[in-house]
Amino acid sequence: MRRTFLKTVAAAAGLAALGLGSAASAQSAAEFYKDNVIKWIVPYDPGGGYDEYSRMLAPYFEKYTGARVDIVNMPGSGGMKGAVEIFNSPNDGTYIGIINGSAMVTNQLAQIEGANYKVGQYEYLGRMVADPRVMVVSALSGIESFEDMMNNGRPEIVGATGLGGSTYVDAVIIGDAFGIDQRVVHGFDRSGDIRTAMLRGDVQAMWGSLGSALKGIESGDHKVILHAEKEDRPELGGAPSIYDVAKTTENPERATKILRSWEALNAVGRPVAAPPGIPEDRLAFLREAFAASMNDAEFVSQMEEAGRDLLYASGEEMSEIAKAATELEPDIEALFVRAIRGEI
Structure with a gap:
C-alpha cells in the first residue's frame, strides 16, 4: 500500500x-x-x-x-x-x-x-x-542481513542501470563509505531488468526507491537489508539505517559526511x-x-x-x-x- x-x-x-x-x-x-x-x-x-x-x-x-x-x-x-x-x-x-x-x-x-x-x-x-532509498537482496542470495553481506567472505554482485544513474551512484557511494565487498554490474536498461536478474540469481542486490521495491518485498522475492530512513517503518523489516551502520565503520566521521551529502542528493x-x-x-x-x-x-x-x-x-x-x-x-x-x- x-x-x-x-x-x-x-x-x-x-x-x-x-x-x-x-x-x-x-x-x-x-x-x-x-x-x-x-x-x-x-x-x-x-x-x-x-x-x-x-x-x-x-x-x-x-x-x-x-x-x-x-x-x-x-x-x-x-x-x-x-x-x-x-x-x-x-x-x-x-x-x-x-x-x-x-x-x-x-x-x-x-x-x-x-x-x-x-x-x-x-x-x-x-x-x-x-523517494526513500533502500538496498534489497534477492531471496536466492542467502543473505539475511547487511551484517551477513559484510561478513560472508565473498564479493556480492550489485546491479545498476547506467553509469551516473541513481542505482549506480547509490551503490558505489555507500560501498565506498562502508567498505562493502561488492562488484557493481551496470548497464541494465531499467530497474525492472535488475529485479529480473535477481530472480534468476544473476544479481544478489540492488539499490532503489522504497516505492519501487515494495512489490518484491511483499512477494518475498526481495528483502531490505539497509535503508536511508531516520525512522523505522514496517516495510523496512527491521533493517538497519545507514546512520546506524556509519557509527560502526573505521572512520565514522568520514562516513557520516558522505551520508549527509548523499542524503541531500536524494532529498532534492x-x-x-x-x-x-x-x-x-x-x-x-x-x-x-x-x-x-x-x-x-x-x-x-x-x-x-x-x-x-x-x-x-x-x-x-x-x-x-x-x-x-x-x-x-x-x-x-x-x-x-x-x-x-x-x-x-
Missing part, C-alpha cells in the same frame, strides 16, 4: 481558495495571476510519473492561483532540456516546472554537457515527492521550480498556492488512489536542500564526481 507523507503547513490551513494572503503585495500577486496563464514544463514525455504528478496537481494549482495551467512536455537529454528551459525562461512568474532534482544535481556536479543551469539558483515552490527529489529572480511577492504567492494544493484533501485522496506517494517540502526548505546537495566539501565533491562519472 502506498503511503502519503505531507507536512502540516500552517499557511495552507488559513488560505482561502482565491485569496491567498492578505498583504498588499500578495493581493497584487493574486490580481496578476487571476485569469493569467502559467506554463508548467514537464521535462519528459507524456504518460510518465513526472507528467502524471504534474497533471494531477494542475487543477488544484489553478484553484489556488486563479490562473490557467498549461502543461508543456519538453523531453530530451534525460530531463536536462526541460530543466534548462525552466532556468532560462522569463522570470515574471508565469513559467514553472517539475524537475528531476537528484539527476540535475549529479549532472551539474559532473559538469555534464548541456547542464546549463544551477540547481541552487532556481526559485523553488516546493517538492512533490522524494521532484521539486517544482521557477527561473531565478522572479518578483518576491509572486514567488510567495506561488509557494502558498503550491502548499495549499499539496495539502488539499481531495488531491491527497486522488494521489493515494493512483498509488502515487507524496512527500512535501516547502520552497524555503527546498532552497536549503539544493544548496546542501551542491555546495560540498572538496573531498566529498571529488568522490561524488568520480561516482557519477563511473570512475569508482
Whole structure:
C-alpha cells in the first residue's frame, strides 16, 4: 500500500481558495495571476510519473492561483532540456516546472554537457515527492542481513542501470563509505531488468526507491537489508539505517559526511521550480498556492488512489536542500564526481 507523507503547513490551513494572503503585495500577486496563464514544463514525455504528478496537481494549482495551467512536455537529454528551459525562461512568474532534482544535481556536479543551469539558483515552490532509498537482496542470495553481506567472505554482485544513474551512484557511494565487498554490474536498461536478474540469481542486490521495491518485498522475492530512513517503518523489516551502520565503520566521521551529502542528493527529489529572480511577492504567492494544493484533501485522496506517494517540502526548505546537495566539501565533491562519472 502506498503511503502519503505531507507536512502540516500552517499557511495552507488559513488560505482561502482565491485569496491567498492578505498583504498588499500578495493581493497584487493574486490580481496578476487571476485569469493569467502559467506554463508548467514537464521535462519528459507524456504518460510518465513526472507528467502524471504534474497533471494531477494542475487543477488544484489553478484553484489556488486563479490562473490557467498549461502543461508543456519538453523531453530530451534525460530531463536536462526541460530543466534548462525552466532556468532560462522569463522570470515574471508565469513559467514553472517539475524537475528531476537528484539527476540535475549529479549532472551539474559532473559538469555534464548541456547542464546549463544551477540547481541552487532556481526559485523553488516546493517538492512533490522524494523517494526513500533502500538496498534489497534477492531471496536466492542467502543473505539475511547487511551484517551477513559484510561478513560472508565473498564479493556480492550489485546491479545498476547506467553509469551516473541513481542505482549506480547509490551503490558505489555507500560501498565506498562502508567498505562493502561488492562488484557493481551496470548497464541494465531499467530497474525492472535488475529485479529480473535477481530472480534468476544473476544479481544478489540492488539499490532503489522504497516505492519501487515494495512489490518484491511483499512477494518475498526481495528483502531490505539497509535503508536511508531516520525512522523505522514496517516495510523496512527491521533493517538497519545507514546512520546506524556509519557509527560502526573505521572512520565514522568520514562516513557520516558522505551520508549527509548523499542524503541531500536524494532529498532534492521532484521539486517544482521557477527561473531565478522572479518578483518576491509572486514567488510567495506561488509557494502558498503550491502548499495549499499539496495539502488539499481531495488531491491527497486522488494521489493515494493512483498509488502515487507524496512527500512535501516547502520552497524555503527546498532552497536549503539544493544548496546542501551542491555546495560540498572538496573531498566529498571529488568522490561524488568520480561516482557519477563511473570512475569508482
